[in-house]
Amino acid sequence: xxxxxxxxxxxxxxxxxxxxxxxxxxxxxxxxxxxxxxxxxxxxxxxxxxxxxxxxxxxxxxxxxxxxxxxxxxxxxxxxxxxxxxxxxxxxxxxxxxxxxxxxxxxxxxxxxxxxxxxxxxxxxxxxxxxxxxxxxxxxxxxxxxxxxxxxxxxxxxxxxxxxxxxxxxxxxxxxxxxxxxxxxxxxxxxxxxxxxxxxxxxxxxxxxxxxxxxxxxxxxxxxxxxxxxxxxxxxxxxxxxxxxxxxxxxxxxxxxxxxxxxxxxxxxxxxxxxxxxxxxxxxxxxxxxxxxxxxxxxxxxxxxxxxxxxxxxxxxxxxxxxxxxxxxxxxxxxxxxxxxxxxxxxxxxxxxxxxxxxxxxxxxxxxxxxxxxxxxx
Amino acid sequence: xxxxxxxxxxxxxxxxxxxxxxxxxxxxxxxxxxxxxxxxxxxxxxxxxxxxxxxxxxxxxxxxxxxxxxxxxxxxxxxxxxxxxxxxxxxxxxxxxxxxxxxxxxxxxxxxxxxxxxxxxxxxxxxxxxxxxxxxxxxxxxxxxxxxxxxxxxxxxxxxxxxxxxxxxxxxxxxxxxxxxxxxxxxxxxxxxxxxxxxxxxxxxxxxxxxxxxxxxxxxxxxxxxxxxxxxxxxxxxxxxxxxxxxxxxxxxxxxxxxxxxxxxxxxxxxxxxxxxxxxxxxxxxxx
Ligand SMILES: Cc1cc2nc3c(=O)[nH]c(=O)nc-3n(C[C@H](O)[C@H](O)[C@H](O)COP(=O)(O)OP(=O)(O)OC[C@H]3O[C@@H](n4cnc5c(N)ncnc54)[C@H](O)[C@@H]3O)c2cc1C
Ligand code: SF4
Ligand code: SF4
Ligand code: FES
Numbered sequence: 001x002x003x004x005x006x007x008x009x010x011x012x013x014x015x016x017x018x019x020x021x022x023x024x025x026x027x028x029x030x031x032x033x034x035x036x037x038x039x040x041x042x043x044x045x046x047x048x049x050x051x052x053x054x055x056x057x058x059x060x061x062x063x064x065x066x067x068x069x070x071x072x073x074x075x076x077x078x079x080x081x082x083x084x085x086x087x088x089x090x091x092x093x094x095x096x097x098x099x100x101x102x103x104x105x106x107x108x109x110x111x112x113x114x115x116x117x118x119x120x121x122x123x124x125x126x127x128x129x130x131x132x133x134x135x136x137x138x139x140x141x142x143x144x145x146x147x148x149x150x151x152x153x154x155x156x157x158x159x160x161x162x163x164x165x166x167x168x169x170x171x172x173x174x175x176x177x178x179x180x181x182x183x184x185x186x187x188x189x190x191x192x193x194x195x196x197x198x199x200x201x202x203x204x205x206x207x208x209x210x211x212x213x214x215x216x217x218x219x220x221x222x223x224x225x226x227x228x229x230x231x232x233x234x235x236x237x238x239x240x241x242x243x244x245x246x247x248x249x250x251x252x253x254x255x256x257x258x259x260x261x262x263x264x265x266x267x268x269x270x271x272x273x274x275x276x277x278x279x280x281x282x283x284x285x286x287x288x289x290x291x292x293x294x295x296x297x298x299x300x301x302x303x304x305x306x307x308x309x310x311x312x313x314x315x316x317x318x319x320x321x322x323x324x325x326x327x328x329x330x331x332x333x334x335x336x337x338x339x340x341x342x343x344x345x346x347x348x349x350x351x352x353x354x355x356x357x358x359x360x361x362x363x364x365x366x367x368x369x370x371x372x373x374x375x376x377x378x
Numbered sequence: 379x380x381x382x383x384x385x386x387x388x389x390x391x392x393x394x395x396x397x398x399x400x401x402x403x404x405x406x407x408x409x410x411x412x413x414x415x416x417x418x419x420x421x422x423x424x425x426x427x428x429x430x431x432x433x434x435x436x437x438x439x440x441x442x443x444x445x446x447x448x449x450x451x452x453x454x455x456x457x458x459x460x461x462x463x464x465x466x467x468x469x470x471x472x473x474x475x476x477x478x479x480x481x482x483x484x485x486x487x488x489x490x491x492x493x494x495x496x497x498x499x500x501x502x503x504x505x506x507x508x509x510x511x512x513x514x515x516x517x518x519x520x521x522x523x524x525x526x527x528x529x530x531x532x533x534x535x536x537x538x539x540x541x542x543x544x545x546x547x548x549x550x551x552x553x554x555x556x557x558x559x560x561x562x563x564x565x566x567x568x569x570x571x572x573x574x575x576x577x578x579x580x581x582x583x584x585x586x587x588x589x590x591x592x593x594x595x596x597x598x599x600x601x602x603x604x605x606x607x608x609x610x611x612x613x614x615x616x617x618x619x620x621x622x623x624x625x626x627x628x629x630x631x632x633x634x635x636x637x638x639x640x641x642x643x644x645x646x647x648x649x650x651x652x653x654x655x656x657x658x659x660x661x662x663x664x665x666x
Contacts, residue, residue, distance in 0.1 A: 333642075
């Protein structure tokens with residue numbers, strides 16, 4: 001068995017896969033139902049997966065619904081992304097203690113957690129590769145991210161049930177996964193069958209599959225998997241014209257439409273908290289009560305807060321319009337300058353979880369759309 | 379629900395860019411009412427951090443906070459890490475209260491440098507406003523130490539009032555030299571003040587440098603940068619030979635936290651010193 005091979009595994013073998021990963025020392029994390037949403041959490045067996053659930057997503061709307069196909073992966077992405085595990089929302093980055101006349105490091109290094117992510121969607125796999133460019137890049141490589149990322153085992157799952165807010169096809173990130181996974185699954189579920197085509201992505205992935213019951217994939221299996229993806233491609237709820245978008249946004253710093261968005265945007269920052277590529281963080285220094293031990297935490301931050309751009313004398317971006325402009329311009333334009341890719345993978349989360357349903361695809365059209373350049377600077 | 383663990387910092391080979399290194403306070407010297415100069419030295423057994431003019435450090439007060447501060451000392455004497463700081467908030471006030479022998483955490487140096495090496499053979503025009511003289515001072519040290527490498531040297535400095543003038547004694551020394559042109563102006567004069575009154579950008583009009591062979595370096599408030607570069611352009615300089623130092627909120631200083639963004643640039647690593655032509659298009663825009 002080697003990278004590039006495809007086999008077929010029965011539904012029950014997925015339990016053996018989870019067990020094999022746990023035996024290898026991975027904490028297995030995947031989708032599961034909590035409080036009416038599909039989130040990521042520890043999963044020990046396939047019974048923890050959202051079998052028979054699907055989701056309805058629209059601008060500002062998310063609802064779970066039963067689906068009698070009993071698919072294990074018959075839904076799109078929920079509010080969580082793997083970011084929670086690779087860059088925890090609040091992470092100790094340094095500890096120190098007071099010593100005579102000064103201070104010294106007070107670190108209790110432990111081994112980095114070893115996660116196996118089960119159910120990584122194509123858009124999320126793309127988001128991980130975007131993150132790698134940012135956090136493993138020069139000069140500021142993040143050692144904590146690196147250790148978590150390098151030990152993570154990725155089981156990707158192709159998308160057969162895109163949501164109403166998905167537009168991965170426009171962003172070139174889905175519904176079929178690109179490279180970067182250890183193992184990749186396509187779920188085949190209908191009246192006649194419930195099994196998975198499993199693609200081997202890496203040697204360590206191959207080693208895991210060798211210990212599992214499987215059979216070689218037949219052309220008919222691959223055709224069936226292809227049909228699932230074809231069908232999913234045709235069911236994108238949203239689309240975004242990316243051609244020339246960067247340049248149009250760059251010309252639109254003074255567009256009056258920003259003030260119009262500002263009337264709707266609550267500056268709540270939900271969009272940045274659910275986005276798998278957002279990376280902004282703040283650094284918080286604190287001490288214990290006696291003041292003898294200090295801690296430095298890295299905490300998720302959002303460009304939608306006024307304090308984010310604070311310098312002595314006042315914040316740079318005081319208006320909600322300027323903050324929305326910063327966010328969308330960063331995602332769709334300046335990200336390209338900084339990291340050579342778009343900052344948006346088309347997962348649709350920011351649309352679904354915006355309390356007022358502000359839609360990045362619609363705003364991009366309104367701001368930088370070819371037909372509606374009115375008000376933008378030449 | 380399991381929360382992703384956040385308890386301990388996992389093994390990371392030092393130096394981790396987020397870990398502050400303790401330096402010892404050698405001296406805290408008062409400059410003006412709210413401004414002081416902090417001189418730091420490495421702890422016994424530790425190495426100095428060599429720096430280039432224009433770079434900055436992140437200074438950490440134990441348990442209080444960390445702030446970006448330009449290095450204002452002599453780049454040829456890296457064993458003395460000098461910072462001139464205006465006490466404006468929690469962390470800078472805590473820095474002001476330090477005494478000789480206390481310790482400060484240092485990360486750095488970070489960021490881009492003033493183009494002192496590219497400017498050989500050319501006139502040097504330094505324009506500073508307020509605390510903006512601090513990041514310019516390493517250029518003055520360097521240029522005066524290597525005087526023969528440069529053409530005419532001009533320093534134009536503006537402060538709010540005579541009481542806000544930084545490095546008054548050094549300014550007098552530099553003024554006394556025959557090979558440097560130093561002009562100081564204030565927005566509001568006091569009775570004793572004998573120097574010029576008015577904005578620093580006015581000094582540019584009649585300053586003795588050759589615009590066709592000059593490199594300008596500007597540090598101060600953004601409005602001042604804008605008017606100073608306009609005045610320099612009026613004298614015939616191009617935005618390619620004007621360099622400016624920018625300020626944005628900074629939390630990490632290594633391009634990871636996103637706070638310092640200015641359009642496509644991370645001020646912490648693509649700056650703080652920019653060739654003006656690179657950022658000029660963003661200057662007239664609101665709230666970027
Ligand atoms: C590259 C660079 C070089 C600088 N060099 C100097 C210098 O040489 N001397 C000097 O006196 N000041 C300098 N500053 C400004 C200095 O960093 C701020 O005055 C300082 O952060 C204020 O912190 P505070 O906690 O005392 O104030 P508060 O007003 O309580 O600030 C709270 C927080 O806001 C942020 N912040 C506030 N003001 C600024 C600011 N102007 N720039 C960036 N972040 C800010 C910081 O994260 C700070 O911890 C520089 C800033 C930058 C970006
Ligand atoms: S910007 Fe919105 S659609 Fe794009 S990756 Fe982020 S959350 Fe997903
Ligand atoms: S766009 Fe929506 S989710 Fe984002 S800050 Fe504004 S209101 Fe919140
Ligand atoms: S200060 Fe964090 S990215 Fe520049």
